[in-house]
Amino acid sequence: MMSENKLYTVSIYTENNTGLLNRISAIFQRRHINIESINSSISEIENVSKWTIVVKLAEDQMKKIIGQIEKQVEVIKAYYHTEEETIYQESCLFKIKSDLQFEERQIQNIIKESNARIVTVNKEFFVLEKSGRRSEIELLHRELSAFGILQFTRSGRIAVTKTPMEITKMLEAFQH
CATH class of the missing domain: 3.30.70.1150 (ACT-like. Chain A, domain 2)
Known part of the structure; x- marks a missing residue:
């Protein structure tokens, strides 16, 4: 059974590298998924960028895309959340x-x-x-x-999650 399309907020923590935007948008483009909005900014962690992307798709597709995004060398971690799980x-x-x-x-x-x-x-x-x-x-x-x-x-959406993100602990190792 196919799951229904929902709006997801994708948070991607990355090193700040040239060309990454093209590769990430290509992941969505290949699947004919329209990006509703995209925002890039510094994150709570020094030298780490946070991208916030809003897309509408089925959850099984979303999981596959997160896997593809995380295969990019510069991507540290990617998450997806529903509307109810975010403050935006x-x-x-x-x-x-x-x-x-x-x-x-x-x-x-x-x-x-x-x-x-x-x-x-x-x-x-x-x-x-x-x-x-x-x-x-x-x-x-x-x-x-x-x-x-x-x-x-x-602007594109800016968002934080209602639940804690474990990214900060994970990145302490990344910084040292």
């Missing part, structure tokens, strides 16, 4: 025209209700920042679309 956020920026004077009160209400933050304001435009769940960001995008969005960008 996305971040976005909206650039909007400043001359919406007559609709300003409505925009002010949208900003306040969404807990968005004004990053910068000048004569031509203002920029809003919003962090939250994708659904919150999509709602704000729909509300602001009525006023005209000049530019919009959204």
Whole structure:
């Protein structure tokens, strides 16, 4: 019996090497799996990068992919978690025209209700920042679309797990 497709957050701890992104994305590409989002940053461990990738697929497929990812020389450890097992956020920026004077009160209400933050304001435009769940960001995008969005960008997911990760203990050996 085939398992159903679910959204998974993949955490990959790696040495910071050139070309690894291509090899990791190729693992998904060969299986015709679309990457929903990807984020790379430093991790809690010095000289170790953490990649957070969001994909939708069946768990048996996910296990195989984790195995493939861990075969990459620079990969120290890879994990996958369900939505329920992670705490996650996305971040976005909206650039909007400043001359919406007559609709300003409505925009002010949208900003306040969404807990968005004004990053910068000048004569031509203002920029809003919003962090939250994708659904919150999509709602704000729909509300602001009525006023005209000049530019919009959204980050990939950033996530931590609800349970402890044993990676830190494992990496103490790696660092010495």
